Amino acid sequence: MVADRTLSRWRGWRHLRQRDDGTAAGVSPDDGMVIAETAIAIPLLMAVAAALIWGLSLMGTSLSMADTARQVARDVGRGVGIDDALRGARVPDGQRVSVDAQGDWVTVHVTHSAVTPLPFLDGLRVPLEQSVTLPREWSW
């Protein structure tokens, strides 16, 4: 009798008893729904959070690219040769710097192809570009 009362307190014991219609007594048909829904929602939340972090990193990259373009343009503006300016620039990994000289103007392009960190979007690339235009020949 004592053992029976102890077992009755144990929730698992109630799961073992069955009603006449065959369903387990004390078990709601919704039991486990929170766990099931959370199991579905957590990956979705993780994906949204990862996309948010990726967006932040894209902004950081854009700022870095603007800085690179500015650095190269300043060097060219100071009279440093284009090749020397490109060699002297501290270009972060993944960024490509090109200088386009047309007529009296020089345009410094910095490009970067950002790859998504999400595995199911593998191959998706976001092209980023920053450019600055300045006079080709500056003389005092």
Next chain:
Amino acid sequence: MVVVTDDRGAAAVWSLALIVLLVGVALVVALVGSVGIARASAASVADLAAVAGARSGSCTSAREVADRNGMSLSDCMVDDGDVVVRVATSMPVVAQRVIDALGGTVEIEADARAGYVDYGSPG
């Protein structure tokens, strides 16, 4: 006694609320970030425009540099040989629409000063 233990949808509601919150945070961050990027670009162009103005000694070339970079020279003056410029730019279209919808205004401007430095003749 009937005990109602209907948990169905509870996690979905919380997840939806969290996703809405995250997307909201993402939008705010994107807005602030686009302002930051535009400000950095404006600072870069203002710098070059000031140098161009200082080299020519006038605001004409500074204005030309700003125009070439898709920005406008909102202010320029020659001060004792130095050229002081203020360059203004606009927000990206999407960000501008969001700001308009919120009833706010964001002005993106950057100032720069450049001048000729005479180091004297050698010897």
